[in-house]
Amino acid sequence: MANSPSGDSVTDRIVRVLETFTPSRSVQTAAEVGRRAGLPASTAHRIVGDLVEAGLLDRDGEGRISVGLRLWELATRSSHVLRVRQAALPAMERVQARVREHTQLAILEQDEALFLERLSDPRAGANITRIAGRLPLHASSSGLVLLAFAEPAVQERVLGGPLRRVSASTPTDPAAVRRKLAEVRRLGHAIAPGYIEEVSTGVAVPVRDDAGRAAAALSVVLPRDAVPALALEELHRAALEVERALRSPL
Amino acid sequence: MANSPSGDSVTDRIVRVLETFTPSRSVQTAAEVGRRAGLPASTAHRIVGDLVEAGLLDRDGEGRISVGLRLWELATRSSHVLRVRQAALPAMERVQARVREHTQLAILEQDEALFLERLSDPRAGANITRIAGRLPLHASSSGLVLLAFAEPAVQERVLGGPLRRVSASTPTDPAAVRRKLAEVRRLGHAIAPGYIEEVSTGVAVPVRDDAGRAAAALSVVLPRDAVPALALEELHRAALEVERALRSPL
Numbered sequence: 001m002a003n004s005p006s007g008d009s010v011t012d013r014i015v016r017v018l019e020t021f022t023p024s025r026s027v028q029t030a031a032e033v034g035r036r037a038g039l040p041a042s043t044a045h046r047i048v049g050d051l052v053e054a055g056l057l058d059r060d061g062e063g064r065i066s067v068g069l070r071l072w073e074l075a076t077r078s079s080h081v082l083r084v085r086q087a088a089l090p091a092m093e094r095v096q097a098r099v100r101e102h103t104q105l106a107i108l109e110q111d112e113a114l115f116l117e118r119l120s121d122p123r124a125g126a127n128i129t130r131i132a133g134r135l136p137l138h139a140s141s142s143g144l145v146l147l148a149f150a151e152p153a154v155q156e157r158v159l160g161g162p163l164r165r166v167s168a169s170t171p172t173d174p175a176a177v178r179r180k181l182a183e184v185r186r187l188g189h190a191i192a193p194g195y196i197e198e199v200s201t202g203v204a205v206p207v208r209d210d211a212g213r214a215a216a217a218l219s220v221v222l223p224r225d226a227v228p229a230l231a232l233e234e235l236h237r238a239a240l241e242v243e244r245a246l247r248s249p250l
Numbered sequence: 251m252a253n254s255p256s257g258d259s260v261t262d263r264i265v266r267v268l269e270t271f272t273p274s275r276s277v278q279t280a281a282e283v284g285r286r287a288g289l290p291a292s293t294a295h296r297i298v299g300d301l302v303e304a305g306l307l308d309r310d311g312e313g314r315i316s317v318g319l320r321l322w323e324l325a326t327r328s329s330h331v332l333r334v335r336q337a338a339l340p341a342m343e344r345v346q347a348r349v350r351e352h353t354q355l356a357i358l359e360q361d362e363a364l365f366l367e368r369l370s371d372p373r374a375g376a377n378i379t380r381i382a383g384r385l386p387l388h389a390s391s392s393g394l395v396l397l398a399f400a401e402p403a404v405q406e407r408v409l410g411g412p413l414r415r416v417s418a419s420t421p422t423d424p425a426a427v428r429r430k431l432a433e434v435r436r437l438g439h440a441i442a443p444g445y446i447e448e449v450s451t452g453v454a455v456p457v458r459d460d461a462g463r464a465a466a467a468l469s470v471v472l473p474r475d476a477v478p479a480l481a482l483e484e485l486h487r488a489a490l491e492v493e494r495a496l497r498s499p500l
Contacts, residue, residue: 009300011264011304014264015324021328026330047261050260054264071324071325073359074325075326076382078273079316079319079321080319093343107319131326132327
Protein backbone atom coordinates (compact mmCIF):
# COMPACT_ATOMS: atom_id res chain seq x y z
CA MET A 1 0.00 0.00 0.00
CA ALA A 2 2.71 2.44 0.97
CA ASN A 3 5.02 1.44 -1.85
CA SER A 4 5.28 2.98 -5.29
CA PRO A 5 5.73 0.87 -8.44
CA SER A 6 9.49 1.47 -8.17
CA GLY A 7 9.47 -0.15 -4.71
CA ASP A 8 10.50 2.83 -2.60
CA SER A 9 8.27 3.51 0.38
CA VAL A 10 6.38 6.72 0.97
CA THR A 11 8.75 7.26 3.89
CA ASP A 12 11.69 7.13 1.49
CA ARG A 13 10.06 9.67 -0.76
CA ILE A 14 9.30 11.97 2.17
CA VAL A 15 12.94 11.79 3.23
CA ARG A 16 14.04 12.52 -0.35
CA VAL A 17 11.76 15.58 -0.37
CA LEU A 18 13.15 16.83 2.96
CA GLU A 19 16.72 16.22 1.75
CA THR A 20 16.29 18.67 -1.13
CA PHE A 21 16.36 21.51 1.44
CA THR A 22 19.86 22.70 2.39
CA PRO A 23 21.31 25.72 4.20
CA SER A 24 21.85 27.46 0.85
CA ARG A 25 18.53 26.27 -0.61
CA SER A 26 16.00 26.72 2.16
CA VAL A 27 13.15 27.93 -0.09
CA GLN A 28 12.00 26.10 -3.24
CA THR A 29 8.94 25.70 -5.44
CA ALA A 30 7.13 22.35 -5.34
CA ALA A 31 8.32 21.73 -8.92
CA GLU A 32 11.96 22.27 -7.89
CA VAL A 33 11.49 19.93 -4.94
CA GLY A 34 10.10 17.24 -7.23
CA ARG A 35 12.91 17.62 -9.76
CA ARG A 36 15.65 17.51 -7.12
CA ALA A 37 14.01 14.57 -5.30
CA GLY A 38 13.72 12.67 -8.59
CA LEU A 39 9.96 12.33 -8.22
CA PRO A 40 7.20 12.73 -10.82
CA ALA A 41 5.60 16.18 -10.55
CA SER A 42 2.22 14.80 -9.42
CA THR A 43 3.83 12.68 -6.70
CA ALA A 44 5.96 15.59 -5.53
CA HIS A 45 2.94 17.90 -5.37
CA ARG A 46 0.94 15.39 -3.34
CA ILE A 47 3.74 14.69 -0.85
CA VAL A 48 4.55 18.39 -0.48
CA GLY A 49 0.85 19.09 0.06
CA ASP A 50 0.60 16.40 2.75
CA LEU A 51 3.76 17.68 4.46
CA VAL A 52 2.47 21.28 4.38
CA GLU A 53 -0.82 20.11 5.87
CA ALA A 54 1.04 18.29 8.65
CA GLY A 55 3.19 21.40 9.30
CA LEU A 56 6.47 19.66 8.44
CA LEU A 57 6.85 22.04 5.49
CA ASP A 58 5.60 25.62 5.18
CA ARG A 59 4.11 27.20 2.04
CA ASP A 60 4.14 31.01 1.79
CA GLY A 61 1.69 33.23 -0.06
CA GLU A 62 3.62 32.82 -3.30
CA GLY A 63 3.69 29.03 -3.16
CA ARG A 64 7.30 28.78 -2.07
CA ILE A 65 8.08 25.85 0.22
CA SER A 66 10.41 25.79 3.23
CA VAL A 67 11.06 23.45 6.16
CA GLY A 68 8.44 23.93 8.86
CA LEU A 69 8.88 24.61 12.53
CA ARG A 70 6.86 21.53 13.43
CA LEU A 71 9.61 19.27 12.05
CA TRP A 72 12.24 21.00 14.19
CA GLU A 73 9.96 20.80 17.21
CA LEU A 74 9.29 17.06 16.78
CA ALA A 75 12.97 16.34 16.20
CA THR A 76 14.27 18.47 19.06
CA ARG A 77 11.97 17.90 21.98
CA SER A 78 12.70 14.21 22.44
CA SER A 79 16.14 13.87 20.99
CA HIS A 80 19.37 12.46 22.35
CA VAL A 81 21.07 15.39 20.58
CA LEU A 82 19.40 17.81 22.93
CA ARG A 83 20.74 16.00 26.00
CA VAL A 84 24.37 16.13 24.78
CA ARG A 85 23.97 19.72 23.67
CA GLN A 86 22.38 20.85 26.95
CA ALA A 87 25.07 19.06 28.93
CA ALA A 88 27.79 20.79 26.89
CA LEU A 89 26.43 24.30 26.47
CA PRO A 90 27.42 25.81 29.86
CA ALA A 91 31.00 24.58 29.45
CA MET A 92 31.07 25.79 25.83
CA GLU A 93 29.96 29.24 26.97
CA ARG A 94 32.85 29.40 29.42
CA VAL A 95 35.32 28.41 26.68
CA GLN A 96 33.80 30.98 24.37
CA ALA A 97 33.96 33.74 27.00
CA ARG A 98 37.70 33.12 27.41
CA VAL A 99 38.83 32.32 23.86
CA ARG A 100 36.35 34.46 21.87
CA GLU A 101 36.71 32.67 18.52
CA HIS A 102 34.45 29.75 17.49
CA THR A 103 33.55 27.03 20.02
CA GLN A 104 31.96 23.88 18.63
CA LEU A 105 30.41 20.58 19.64
CA ALA A 106 30.41 17.56 17.32
CA ILE A 107 29.49 13.89 17.51
CA LEU A 108 30.38 10.90 15.35
CA GLU A 109 27.50 10.14 12.98
CA GLN A 110 27.69 7.77 10.02
CA ASP A 111 31.48 8.11 9.74
CA GLU A 112 31.39 11.91 9.72
CA ALA A 113 31.63 14.67 12.32
CA LEU A 114 28.14 16.11 12.80
CA PHE A 115 28.15 19.56 14.43
CA LEU A 116 25.48 20.01 17.10
CA GLU A 117 26.35 23.50 18.26
CA ARG A 118 28.55 26.47 17.50
CA LEU A 119 29.15 29.67 19.44
CA SER A 120 30.93 32.42 17.50
CA ASP A 121 32.37 35.75 18.45
CA PRO A 122 31.18 38.48 16.08
CA ARG A 123 34.82 39.40 15.44
CA ALA A 124 36.11 35.82 15.02
CA GLY A 125 37.78 34.72 11.79
CA ALA A 126 36.74 32.30 9.05
CA ASN A 127 34.83 29.11 9.87
CA ILE A 128 32.81 27.06 7.41
CA THR A 129 31.21 24.85 10.06
CA ARG A 130 27.43 25.01 10.34
CA ILE A 131 25.14 23.68 13.02
CA ALA A 132 23.75 20.38 11.66
CA GLY A 133 26.57 20.49 9.13
CA ARG A 134 29.10 17.71 8.64
CA LEU A 135 32.86 17.47 8.07
CA PRO A 136 35.06 14.48 7.16
CA LEU A 137 36.63 12.73 10.16
CA HIS A 138 40.22 12.80 8.83
CA ALA A 139 40.10 16.47 7.84
CA SER A 140 38.83 18.26 10.96
CA SER A 141 40.21 18.46 14.50
CA SER A 142 36.81 17.35 15.85
CA GLY A 143 36.74 14.43 13.44
CA LEU A 144 40.27 13.34 14.34
CA VAL A 145 39.36 13.28 18.03
CA LEU A 146 36.14 11.36 17.36
CA LEU A 147 38.03 8.88 15.18
CA ALA A 148 41.05 8.48 17.48
CA PHE A 149 38.79 7.42 20.36
CA ALA A 150 36.26 5.43 18.27
CA GLU A 151 35.83 1.66 17.91
CA PRO A 152 38.77 0.19 15.95
CA ALA A 153 36.30 -1.02 13.32
CA VAL A 154 35.28 2.59 12.57
CA GLN A 155 38.93 3.61 12.22
CA GLU A 156 39.65 0.77 9.79
CA ARG A 157 36.57 1.56 7.72
CA VAL A 158 37.43 5.27 7.47
CA LEU A 159 41.14 4.67 6.76
CA GLY A 160 40.21 2.10 4.13
CA GLY A 161 37.86 4.45 2.30
CA PRO A 162 38.64 7.52 0.20
CA LEU A 163 40.21 10.36 2.25
CA ARG A 164 38.92 13.47 0.56
CA ARG A 165 41.15 16.53 0.24
CA VAL A 166 39.34 19.60 1.65
CA SER A 167 42.29 22.02 1.51
CA ALA A 168 45.88 21.69 0.30
CA SER A 169 46.87 20.85 3.92
CA THR A 170 44.35 18.02 4.45
CA PRO A 171 46.17 14.72 5.09
CA THR A 172 44.89 12.18 2.56
CA ASP A 173 47.48 9.40 2.92
CA PRO A 174 46.08 6.63 5.21
CA ALA A 175 49.49 6.13 6.86
CA ALA A 176 49.76 9.84 7.67
CA VAL A 177 46.24 9.87 9.13
CA ARG A 178 47.05 6.76 11.17
CA ARG A 179 50.14 8.49 12.63
CA LYS A 180 48.04 11.56 13.37
CA LEU A 181 45.46 9.44 15.22
CA ALA A 182 48.21 7.87 17.35
CA GLU A 183 49.44 11.38 18.17
CA VAL A 184 45.90 12.46 19.13
CA ARG A 185 45.59 9.49 21.50
CA ARG A 186 49.00 10.27 23.04
CA LEU A 187 48.36 14.00 23.51
CA GLY A 188 44.65 13.75 24.32
CA HIS A 189 43.81 16.44 21.77
CA ALA A 190 43.96 17.17 18.02
CA ILE A 191 45.47 20.17 16.26
CA ALA A 192 44.56 20.47 12.58
CA PRO A 193 46.41 23.45 11.00
CA GLY A 194 44.75 24.42 7.73
CA TYR A 195 43.13 21.00 7.20
CA ILE A 196 39.73 22.53 6.42
CA GLU A 197 40.62 26.10 5.44
CA GLU A 198 44.18 27.31 4.97
CA VAL A 199 43.52 30.37 7.15
CA SER A 200 42.32 28.43 10.23
CA THR A 201 43.56 25.90 12.77
CA GLY A 202 41.11 23.62 14.54
CA VAL A 203 41.92 22.32 18.02
CA ALA A 204 39.73 19.65 19.63
CA VAL A 205 39.46 17.45 22.71
CA PRO A 206 37.32 14.37 23.32
CA VAL A 207 34.42 14.17 25.76
CA ARG A 208 34.84 10.56 26.87
CA ASP A 209 32.22 8.06 27.96
CA ASP A 210 32.77 5.45 30.68
CA ALA A 211 34.37 3.11 28.13
CA GLY A 212 36.89 5.78 27.10
CA ARG A 213 35.26 6.35 23.70
CA ALA A 214 34.65 9.88 22.44
CA ALA A 215 30.98 10.63 23.12
CA ALA A 216 31.56 14.04 21.53
CA ALA A 217 34.31 16.46 20.51
CA LEU A 218 34.71 20.00 21.80
CA SER A 219 36.69 22.25 19.49
CA VAL A 220 37.82 25.79 18.87
CA VAL A 221 38.62 27.27 15.46
CA LEU A 222 41.51 29.77 15.63
CA PRO A 223 43.29 31.91 13.07
CA ARG A 224 46.01 29.72 11.47
CA ASP A 225 48.95 31.25 13.33
CA ALA A 226 47.36 31.68 16.76
CA VAL A 227 48.98 29.97 19.76
CA PRO A 228 46.57 27.21 20.81
CA ALA A 229 47.65 26.99 24.47
CA LEU A 230 44.73 28.91 26.01
CA ALA A 231 42.16 27.17 23.81
CA LEU A 232 43.54 23.74 24.73
CA GLU A 233 43.58 24.52 28.43
CA GLU A 234 39.98 25.74 28.30
CA LEU A 235 38.84 22.80 26.15
CA HIS A 236 40.37 20.19 28.47
CA ARG A 237 38.67 21.79 31.47
CA ALA A 238 35.36 22.01 29.57
CA ALA A 239 35.55 18.33 28.54
CA LEU A 240 35.80 17.29 32.21
CA GLU A 241 32.74 19.40 33.01
CA VAL A 242 30.71 17.90 30.16
CA GLU A 243 31.74 14.36 31.14
CA ARG A 244 30.49 15.07 34.65
CA ALA A 245 27.22 16.55 33.34
CA LEU A 246 26.59 13.54 31.07
CA ARG A 247 27.12 11.12 33.98
CA SER A 248 24.60 12.89 36.23
CA PRO A 249 20.88 12.13 35.84
CA LEU A 250 18.83 14.65 33.85
CA MET B 251 -2.02 4.79 -3.15
CA ALA B 252 -0.74 6.74 -0.20
CA ASN B 253 -4.03 6.71 1.69
CA SER B 254 -5.33 4.13 4.15
CA PRO B 255 -8.96 2.93 4.13
CA SER B 256 -9.69 5.50 6.88
CA GLY B 257 -8.53 8.26 4.55
CA ASP B 258 -5.51 9.54 6.43
CA SER B 259 -2.35 9.85 4.36
CA VAL B 260 0.90 8.02 5.09
CA THR B 261 2.31 11.46 5.93
CA ASP B 262 -0.36 11.88 8.63
CA ARG B 263 0.49 8.53 10.09
CA ILE B 264 4.22 9.32 10.09
CA VAL B 265 3.50 12.55 11.95
CA ARG B 266 1.31 10.67 14.43
CA VAL B 267 4.17 8.21 15.02
CA LEU B 268 6.66 11.05 15.57
CA GLU B 269 4.23 12.85 17.90
CA THR B 270 4.20 9.89 20.32
CA PHE B 271 7.75 10.84 21.34
CA THR B 272 7.95 13.51 24.06
CA PRO B 273 10.66 14.81 26.40
CA SER B 274 9.48 12.43 29.12
CA ARG B 275 8.90 9.52 26.69
CA SER B 276 11.89 9.56 24.37
CA VAL B 277 12.25 5.75 24.14
CA GLN B 278 9.37 3.39 23.30
CA THR B 279 8.73 -0.06 21.86
CA ALA B 280 7.17 -0.23 18.40
CA ALA B 281 4.01 -1.66 20.04
CA GLU B 282 3.77 1.35 22.37
CA VAL B 283 4.26 3.71 19.43
CA GLY B 284 1.43 1.99 17.56
CA ARG B 285 -0.93 2.08 20.52
CA ARG B 286 -0.22 5.77 21.26
CA ALA B 287 -0.50 6.72 17.58
CA GLY B 288 -3.82 4.85 17.28
CA LEU B 289 -2.48 2.64 14.50
CA PRO B 290 -2.93 -1.10 13.94
CA ALA B 291 0.16 -3.01 15.12
CA SER B 292 1.13 -4.13 11.62
CA THR B 293 0.87 -0.59 10.24
CA ALA B 294 2.88 0.81 13.15
CA HIS B 295 5.60 -1.82 12.70
CA ARG B 296 5.89 -1.08 8.98
CA ILE B 297 6.05 2.70 9.43
CA VAL B 298 8.52 2.43 12.32
CA GLY B 299 10.65 0.08 10.20
CA ASP B 300 10.64 2.50 7.26
CA LEU B 301 11.52 5.43 9.55
CA VAL B 302 14.36 3.46 11.15
CA GLU B 303 15.68 2.55 7.71
CA ALA B 304 15.59 6.22 6.70
CA GLY B 305 17.36 7.22 9.95
CA LEU B 306 14.48 9.37 11.19
CA LEU B 307 14.05 6.95 14.10
CA ASP B 308 16.72 4.84 15.83
CA ARG B 309 16.29 1.26 17.07
CA ASP B 310 18.70 0.00 19.74
CA GLY B 311 19.89 -3.58 20.32
CA GLU B 312 16.83 -4.33 22.45
CA GLY B 313 14.33 -3.08 19.88
CA ARG B 314 13.59 0.20 21.66
CA ILE B 315 12.82 3.12 19.36
CA SER B 316 13.91 6.74 19.75
CA VAL B 317 13.98 9.84 17.54
CA GLY B 318 16.96 9.75 15.19
CA LEU B 319 19.65 12.33 14.62
CA ARG B 320 18.81 12.46 10.92
CA LEU B 321 15.44 14.05 11.66
CA TRP B 322 17.07 16.77 13.76
CA GLU B 323 19.68 17.31 11.05
CA LEU B 324 17.10 17.66 8.27
CA ALA B 325 14.97 19.98 10.38
CA THR B 326 17.80 22.15 11.62
CA ARG B 327 20.09 22.72 8.70
CA SER B 328 17.64 24.61 6.56
CA SER B 329 15.28 26.07 9.06
CA HIS B 330 14.09 29.59 9.69
CA VAL B 331 14.34 28.70 13.39
CA LEU B 332 18.08 28.44 13.09
CA ARG B 333 18.40 31.94 11.64
CA VAL B 334 16.44 33.56 14.49
CA ARG B 335 18.27 31.48 17.06
CA GLN B 336 21.72 32.24 15.61
CA ALA B 337 20.87 35.95 15.43
CA ALA B 338 19.77 35.92 19.07
CA LEU B 339 22.36 33.69 20.71
CA PRO B 340 25.24 36.20 21.16
CA ALA B 341 22.89 38.72 22.78
CA MET B 342 21.35 35.99 24.93
CA GLU B 343 24.81 34.99 26.14
CA ARG B 344 25.51 38.55 27.24
CA VAL B 345 22.20 38.69 29.15
CA GLN B 346 22.98 35.33 30.73
CA ALA B 347 26.49 36.41 31.75
CA ARG B 348 25.05 39.42 33.60
CA VAL B 349 21.80 38.04 35.06
CA ARG B 350 22.80 34.38 35.64
CA GLU B 351 19.31 32.92 35.85
CA HIS B 352 17.45 31.53 32.79
CA THR B 353 17.55 33.41 29.47
CA GLN B 354 15.07 32.30 26.82
CA LEU B 355 14.02 32.91 23.22
CA ALA B 356 10.47 32.25 22.02
CA ILE B 357 8.42 32.82 18.89
CA LEU B 358 4.69 32.85 18.19
CA GLU B 359 3.62 29.52 16.69
CA GLN B 360 0.03 28.37 16.28
CA ASP B 361 -1.23 30.66 19.05
CA GLU B 362 1.36 29.48 21.57
CA ALA B 363 4.84 30.59 22.65
CA LEU B 364 7.34 28.08 21.21
CA PHE B 365 10.74 28.19 22.96
CA LEU B 366 13.71 28.01 20.58
CA GLU B 367 16.52 28.38 23.08
CA ARG B 368 17.26 28.46 26.78
CA LEU B 369 20.48 29.25 28.63
CA SER B 370 20.47 28.37 32.33
CA ASP B 371 22.83 29.01 35.15
CA PRO B 372 23.54 25.81 37.10
CA ARG B 373 22.52 27.61 40.29
CA ALA B 374 19.37 29.24 38.87
CA GLY B 375 15.95 28.53 40.34
CA ALA B 376 12.87 26.71 39.06
CA ASN B 377 11.90 26.86 35.39
CA ILE B 378 9.63 24.43 33.57
CA THR B 379 10.40 25.76 30.09
CA ARG B 380 12.02 23.34 27.65
CA ILE B 381 13.64 23.98 24.31
CA ALA B 382 11.02 23.09 21.69
CA GLY B 383 8.45 23.28 24.48
CA ARG B 384 5.38 25.52 24.41
CA LEU B 385 3.54 27.76 26.87
CA PRO B 386 0.17 29.51 26.59
CA LEU B 387 0.38 33.10 25.35
CA HIS B 388 -1.66 34.65 28.19
CA ALA B 389 0.22 32.82 30.94
CA SER B 390 3.89 33.53 30.19
CA SER B 391 5.87 36.77 29.95
CA SER B 392 7.16 35.68 26.52
CA GLY B 393 3.65 34.89 25.36
CA LEU B 394 2.26 38.21 26.58
CA VAL B 395 4.93 40.08 24.62
CA LEU B 396 4.33 37.99 21.49
CA LEU B 397 0.57 38.56 21.83
CA ALA B 398 0.75 42.28 22.67
CA PHE B 399 2.69 42.96 19.45
CA ALA B 400 0.86 40.41 17.25
CA GLU B 401 -1.75 40.99 14.55
CA PRO B 402 -5.05 42.12 16.16
CA ALA B 403 -6.73 39.01 14.70
CA VAL B 404 -4.44 36.76 16.76
CA GLN B 405 -5.23 38.72 19.91
CA GLU B 406 -8.99 38.43 19.34
CA ARG B 407 -8.73 34.69 18.65
CA VAL B 408 -6.69 34.04 21.79
CA LEU B 409 -8.83 36.28 24.03
CA GLY B 410 -11.97 34.64 22.64
CA GLY B 411 -10.73 31.12 23.38
CA PRO B 412 -10.31 29.36 26.71
CA LEU B 413 -7.59 30.95 28.89
CA ARG B 414 -6.13 28.03 30.79
CA ARG B 415 -5.05 28.45 34.42
CA VAL B 416 -1.43 27.25 34.79
CA SER B 417 -0.88 28.46 38.37
CA ALA B 418 -3.13 30.19 40.90
CA SER B 419 -1.71 33.53 39.66
CA THR B 420 -2.41 33.02 35.93
CA PRO B 421 -4.86 35.65 34.64
CA THR B 422 -7.78 33.83 33.00
CA ASP B 423 -10.32 36.66 32.67
CA PRO B 424 -10.23 38.04 29.08
CA ALA B 425 -10.68 41.61 30.34
CA ALA B 426 -7.72 41.24 32.72
CA VAL B 427 -5.53 39.80 29.96
CA ARG B 428 -6.60 42.66 27.65
CA ARG B 429 -5.55 45.22 30.27
CA LYS B 430 -2.27 43.38 30.73
CA LEU B 431 -1.60 43.48 26.96
CA ALA B 432 -2.23 47.26 26.92
CA GLU B 433 0.25 47.62 29.78
CA VAL B 434 2.82 45.53 27.88
CA ARG B 435 2.47 47.79 24.82
CA ARG B 436 2.79 50.90 27.00
CA LEU B 437 5.84 49.67 28.92
CA GLY B 438 7.50 47.75 26.08
CA HIS B 439 7.94 44.68 28.28
CA ALA B 440 5.96 42.07 30.22
CA ILE B 441 6.33 41.04 33.86
CA ALA B 442 4.46 37.86 34.80
CA PRO B 443 4.82 37.21 38.56
CA GLY B 444 3.91 33.61 39.36
CA TYR B 445 1.81 33.15 36.19
CA ILE B 446 3.52 29.85 35.31
CA GLU B 447 4.98 28.77 38.65
CA GLU B 448 4.26 30.53 41.94
CA VAL B 449 7.97 30.65 42.80
CA SER B 450 9.09 32.45 39.59
CA THR B 451 8.61 35.73 37.76
CA GLY B 452 9.06 35.91 33.99
CA VAL B 453 10.16 39.18 32.38
CA ALA B 454 10.16 39.52 28.59
CA VAL B 455 10.75 42.07 25.83
CA PRO B 456 9.81 41.91 22.14
CA VAL B 457 12.26 41.61 19.26
CA ARG B 458 10.40 43.71 16.70
CA ASP B 459 10.32 43.38 12.93
CA ASP B 460 10.13 46.35 10.55
CA ALA B 461 6.34 46.42 10.91
CA GLY B 462 6.61 46.67 14.70
CA ARG B 463 5.34 43.11 15.26
CA ALA B 464 7.13 40.81 17.71
CA ALA B 465 9.35 38.52 15.61
CA ALA B 466 10.43 36.87 18.86
CA ALA B 467 10.45 37.36 22.63
CA LEU B 468 13.54 37.45 24.83
CA SER B 469 12.88 36.60 28.45
CA VAL B 470 14.48 35.92 31.80
CA VAL B 471 12.99 33.75 34.55
CA LEU B 472 13.78 35.12 38.01
CA PRO B 473 12.96 33.99 41.54
CA ARG B 474 9.51 35.41 42.39
CA ASP B 475 10.70 38.22 44.66
CA ALA B 476 13.78 39.31 42.68
CA VAL B 477 14.01 42.92 41.48
CA PRO B 478 13.68 42.79 37.68
CA ALA B 479 15.53 46.04 36.91
CA LEU B 480 18.84 44.51 35.78
CA ALA B 481 17.12 41.78 33.73
CA LEU B 482 14.92 44.35 31.98
CA GLU B 483 17.84 46.64 31.19
CA GLU B 484 19.84 43.72 29.74
CA LEU B 485 16.84 42.37 27.80
CA HIS B 486 16.04 45.74 26.20
CA ARG B 487 19.66 46.11 25.11
CA ALA B 488 19.72 42.52 23.79
CA ALA B 489 16.51 43.04 21.79
CA LEU B 490 18.10 45.97 19.95
CA GLU B 491 21.10 43.80 19.10
CA VAL B 492 18.94 40.95 17.80
CA GLU B 493 16.83 43.35 15.73
CA ARG B 494 20.02 44.64 14.15
CA ALA B 495 21.31 41.10 13.51
CA LEU B 496 18.02 40.03 11.88
CA ARG B 497 18.09 43.03 9.55
CA SER B 498 21.62 42.28 8.32
CA PRO B 499 22.16 39.70 5.57
CA LEU B 500 23.28 36.20 6.64
